[in-house]
Amino acid sequence: MTTQTTSPQTPAKEPAGSTAGLIGIPPNIGRALATGGGILTIISTFLAWTWTSAFPGDLTFYGYPGGLQVLVLIGGALTTLFGLSSYGVKGLRWLTPAGADSAIKLAALAAFATAWYTIIAISSKLGGLANLEPGGWVVAVATLAALVGSLSLPFQRPAPDPYDPDDTAWEQFRHQRRYDVTVVKAAFASGTTKAPAHKLPAYAEILVIVAALALGLTVFTYGIGTEYDEQFIGFLITAGLGFAAAAKAGLVNRLSALTSKHRNVTMIGAFVAAAAFPFTQSDDQYATIGVYILIFATVALGLNIVVGLAGLLDLGYVAFLGVGAYTAAMVSGSPSSPFDIHLPFWASALLGAAVAMVFGVLIGAPTLRLRGDYLAIVTLGFGEIFRITVLNMDGTSGPDITNGSNGISSIPNLNILGFDFGQEHSIAGFTIARFANYFLLMLLITLVVVIVFRRSGDSRIGRAWVAIREDETAALAMGINGFRVKLIAFALGAALAGLAGSVQAHVTYTVTPEQYQFAHVVPPNSAFLLAAVVLGGMGTISGPLVGAALLYLIPAKLQFLGDYQLLAFGLALVLLMRFRPEGLIPNRRRQLEFHEEAEAPTVLSKAGA
Structure with missing residues (x-):
């Protein structure tokens, strides 16, 4: 069997296993x-x-x-x-x-x-x-x-x-x-x-890793700042x-080999590079896009636990983001809130995560015995039930809790230890405005989610998630409690989405039911969240972060196309999934699933040698 590999080429002689090009030029x-x-x-x-x-x-x-x-x-x-x-x-x-x-x-x-x-x-x-x-x-x-x-x-x-x-x-x-x-x-x-x-x-x-991170920051800054x-x-x-x-x-x-070898250095360097982003901007215009990208990316990373690690297709995940946002909005001191409560941020964030986790358990307990398309349909129904419920809690169709379609508005800016996130501040000679402040706060939340994802994936429960994803029947035969393992994934993913939602409520000033639909022109929504996980690379940390950044940035920049915006965006996704179905930053297991026919001859020939 001929091994088809590559090597340092010389013009005089072509490597073994190569085939002719598309045209007849030598x-x-x-x-x-x-x-x-x-x-x-x-x-x-x-x-x-x-x-x-x-x-x-x-x-x-x-x-x-x-x-x-x-x-x-x-x-x-x-x-x-x-x-x-x-x-x-x-x-x-x-x-x-x-x-x-x-x-x-x-x-x-x-x-x-x-x-x-x-x-x-x-x-x-x-x-x-x-x-x-x-x-x-x-x-x-x-x-x-x-x-x-x-x-x-x-x-x-x-x-x-x-x-x-x-x-x-x-x-x-x-x-x-x-x-x-x-x-x-x-x-x-x-x-x-x-x-x-x-x-x-x-x-x-x-x-090399530092240079790659600096290049990534430069590319992102250039793309977000195109004039x-x-x-x-x-x-x-x-x-x-x-x-x-x-x-x-x-x-x-x-x-990838270097970053996997120096994982701690890579993670610290990535967040340092991201923290430098607001200081590269002359105004708050692009920091606005940056903070929304981080919210989107954090929720996508939480969904990656459910979809990427545990293999559960959740089409209503954005509802957990809404649960966290509404919970934080109700206890933020907003005049539109039915509760006269103003908790500090850390308390409202933990409360938003806890309530979202409870909803995750309540929804997961009766439904996680389903598999595949049936589970997807149930989760899609939960997402719509949440949106319709908060829409009807307007005092007319139901109890007056969420103000219906008007939502909860006038959510005050955060004030943590005297630091007002709604005001401009000077740091090391740089002036950062409101959205830059929230960008840095959301970056800390993202760091927490990344650490939780990494520690969970490397743990015993993480290996059980992967086993369930690869073959649930075999995992059950090996003694894994599939229902309990999937319920933990569902609850943890919901809690992380609720945590991100607590920040989103203060960033957007207002939470309304229309923000949490299955499909919506502006992300985050359930369809875009799932696309971010699949596009970036299921089961990885950096994949959903990159995928979410692209899926938020590209539609925001393609608004000049008008009615053809989603058409062009959809064609780009089709082409990407055609030529790189494993995602932009996949793990090796998923890479082999899609390119097994390319890898098998090489591995067999080497084994034979």
Whole structure:
């Protein structure tokens, strides 16, 4: 059986197991064309693309890129770096541990798509191709040449990931050994006899993680701060295809290996990077989006316990967010509340989590003996029952508790130990406003939820959840009390959602029944929460956080599409699930479920060796 793996490529000889590209150009010529096109793309971004500043971003300058040119520059730089790495350039081979050819294709496509989108937008907005300057024509030819050259490269299978957080130490050792054998075989097949690269020292690995977190903060800040519609669409194209290129090159797997090895450092660094976000903003506009993203992400992480770990399909989870929000609103001192109570925040937050947990137990106790679609239908019904109940508690259709469709309004800002979250404050010379204050508070809540998720997943009950998810019948046969285990997951997930809801009530000033529907244009809602978990990666910590950030940010930025907003958003989700069904940041078990046919030949051949 032939092992289809990747290795450091040399232009003179293709690795064993590779197949022909899409066009008939020899791979060596195609690689040179792609690399040269990438270099020319970089040069073209320093030229003027149009003669007038009427197009957003002002692409009329020579000497430095601006607007969409920056995104094309990134695509061209990735194409060039991956191309040079395929030639074995010293110091760049670490960029492509799983092979460069597929990464070159995606990087060239990113530069081509962004550049040609810009050219089409210029022509459409300004009235024809006559408005292009020489730089616009150069980038069109350069990106097309790079794409054509990349399509001649062979298709290759990436090497498996050497680490996985879900593996035991023995499984990680065995997988690392198989990975090293694969790389050595591929090196001999490609005409090189170099052994796998030596492991980095611990401090260097930590520096790589810090650099990756800083890059993530930069990308998020750039995306959330895009000034015009064309720039955000170009950002989506470049960021999406750039991430895919990094994944094909093996950089994502390599980074996952480092983060799983230094989990505490990664978690602390991630939250430090997130805490720095409000200080990168000049006003409170984007901090508003940031705090809503954190609320959405925290609730999605709580749902990940129910769906990702325990395997229970819950379509009414947003109701627990509403329970926490209404509970906190009623005891916040709001004049709309029927109770003349004003508890401190810590008490209202704990009360919101406790009431949501009680509702989770009350709903889960009679329904968790159901499985699959039946359980999903019951939970969907609970979500609608909650919304209709609070809608009818208006003093006319029922008791006067929630003010019906008007909700509970005028919820006061939090004041914790004299720190008023509704006022501006100066910290280390930076001024942070209301939403930035709530962003930092919500970040602490998110940290608590992450710690709870991590400790629960690593515990005995967490392993029982995974066993129930994988095969409930087998888990019951092994002595696991399935009903009790699922009820704990349901209650814990509900409590975390209630905790996030207690902060949401103060951030939004008002809680109304319309905020907690199954499907709604603006997240969070049950449909978007479930999509965030599946899109990001079920059963992981970072997956739902990333998925929730994307699912909140993209619709907020696509409002200019009007009625076509959800259509474009839906198409993007379909494409993502088609090409990466395991999610953006999956664990290895789920990755193997979707790509078993790609991994099996490699593993079998190595076992046979």
